[in-house]
Amino acid sequence: MALHIQTPLIESHALSCTSGKQVYLKLEALQPPGSFKIRGIGALCENLKRQGVDRFVSSSGGNAGIAVAYAGKKLDVPVTVVVPETTTERAKRIISGFGAEVLVHGASWNEANEMAESIAREHGALVHPFDHPLLWQGYASMVDEITSSGLRPDAVLVSVGGGGLYSGVVEGLRRNGLTSIPVLAVETQGTASFHAAMKEGKLVELEGIRGVATSLGAKKVAQRAFELQAHHPTQSVVVSDSQAVSACTRFLDDHRLLVEPACGAALAPVYEKLPAIEPYNTIVCIVCGGSTVTAEQLRSYALS
Ligand SMILES: *Cc1c(COP(=O)(O)O)cnc(C)c1O
Secondary structure, eight states, X not given: OXXXXXXXXXXXXXXXXXXXXXXXXXXXXXXXXXXXXHHHHHHHHHHHHHTTOOOEEEOOSSHXXXXXXXXXXXXXXOEEEEEOTTSOHHHHHHHHHTTOEEEEOOSSHXXXXXXXXXXXXXXXXXXXXXXXXXXXXXXXXXXXXXXXXXXXXXXXXXXXXXXXXXXXXXXXHHHTXXXXXXXXXXXXXXXXXXXXXXXHTSOOOOSOOOSSOGGGOOSSOOHHHXXXXXXXXXXXXXXXXXHHHHHHHHHHHHHSOOOOHHHHHHHHXXXXXXXXXXXOSEEEEEOOBOSSOOHHHHHHHHHO
């Protein structure tokens, strides 16, 4: 049995009314570890276990690390997550709550990742947060579920960090024969590495990451995401932190679900009625979720 669940696809009365469109939500926030990531990470970890890997190593203090910890618990494989000093107590608690070992190392993700790589060289395997073909295949299963429900959307909205989710959604559309359905790839201003790559026509490494959508904080997207946008209709959309946070706040009231600003980013074009959604009638938002924010934190973002 897969480690992820089939999630509901619901029509959102609130978002449809707000935008004047028919808006559907793919509720990945309901995955047991709190985000879509378990679809890909679950598939990758199962594959590693079949190969005899005896430890999963992650360098993510966010939802990827949480998903690896969850997968290890379910598959009975020990997990080490190396996180930078900036990681919140809450994230560390969630990861260790699934029985994983949490090591704090370095001021930034790069240093934590170097240590994770050296641990994985000794024993175990590193589970990358967004750059692996099995992750994309796993993420593609959400599109299989959407199409098997009979819905044929005019556009799909996803948020983009390292581009794993985007790559998986495009793969899912392609394997279901939906090669002409555009994907709107949403980032926040402080995390817009995909936007920069599309504009420059080559992969771009940002100098730094800013803002509240920490789960979108990849300085450079995966090569695969960059290749796919050249072949699949893709529109880059950039929203502000305050638009992402406001979308989270409104979504919490409308649907009683708390999601991270990284996920609010993908809802913001609908709540804000941005010109990017104008051409489309039936829209699916991937509600990717995220466990690292609390209601109180969201309120403090909204006030700042
Ligand atoms: C990881 C993550 C993303 C971005 O996914 P990528 O594959 O890195 O593009 C978006 N939202 C949430 C909540 C995430 O955990």
